[in-house]
């Protein structure tokens with residue numbers, strides 16, 4: 381059966397999962413001002429979803445009807461938990477399920493999850509199999525890095541391509557490189573060739589350091605991979621998926637109004653359930669590229685309540701910001 385991955389335009393764009401950033405609220409902002417072709421949820425722990433504290437984890441799986449197609453990203457280290465989680469996700473209207481095999485954080489690696497799976501391919505294969513069994517008709521994909529300590533295209537990416545995945549996202553860095561070096565786009569040709577040889581039906585998505593749609597098109601011409609995922613680029617420019625908006629021309633007022641809109645969506649969605657301080661993370665997203673921006677960010681960072689934050693931004697709107 382054909383999955384949604386096969387029906388996307390070429391090239392297609394994907395909003396990366398960014399834990400603590402691309403929640404249902406920020407995805408709504410992105411949806412309204414410039415929509416990607418595919419959304420991902422933040423990564424969601426299988427074992428958290430199966431625990432008593434599931435409410436907090438379930439928040440990660442919320443999405444609005446406009447935020448589609450959306451892929452639920454899950455992580456963990458026990459195949460049976462992936463099976464149960466995939467069965468549950470199947471009922472929630474997601475277009476697909478993605479397994480995180482790339483997160484480099486020590487806390488997840490300690491348990492043998494995420495990028496640690498690069499070192500335990502047998503377990504990785506069991507997890508993929510269990511997820512597929514639980515997922516039923518939903519396509520299963522993986523998001524990973526190009527190796528753990530060293531680059532391992534043949535060994536690791538080749539291995540994953542033998543698992544009959546619907547799609548594979550490759551963040552072009554090793555776990556050891558974290559985000560400290562430039563993404564190795566020069567390796568994408570080799571990865572595309574390997575995919576063409578081993579699993580021509582698996583859709584490939586490249587990821588790392590993309591800041592504009594212009595770069596997506598350049599890279600598409602150069603490497604012939606189908607999809608391109610943007611993460612921090614959207615945190616820096618929420619209009620990044622909109623071909624008609626040149627970020628350099630977006631006024632300070634428009635950015636501040638969008639920040640206020642984000643805050644009102646946040647209040648409505650979480651109703652006090654999430655700490656308002658999370659909103660301060662977005663000061664850099666909305667208050668940038670104009671001359672008083674850094675001073676204004678300092679004012680925002682000093683706010684102690686959501687009301688103070690809104691007042692500060694309202695005040696900025698009525699004063700001549702440049």
Ligand SMILES: Cc1cc2nc3c(=O)[nH]c(=O)nc-3n(C[C@H](O)[C@H](O)[C@H](O)COP(=O)(O)O)c2cc1C
Pocket residue numbers: 396397398399400401421422423453480482483523551587588589590609610611612613
């Ligand atoms: C704050 C933050 C949170 C992230 N959370 C996730 C996540 O939940 N799942 C995931 O697969 N990758 C996560 N990543 C990695 C990104 O999805 C992406 O692979 C990485 O940032 C490189 O792409 P970029 O240069 O376009 O940002 C996260 C990265 C950042 C900076």
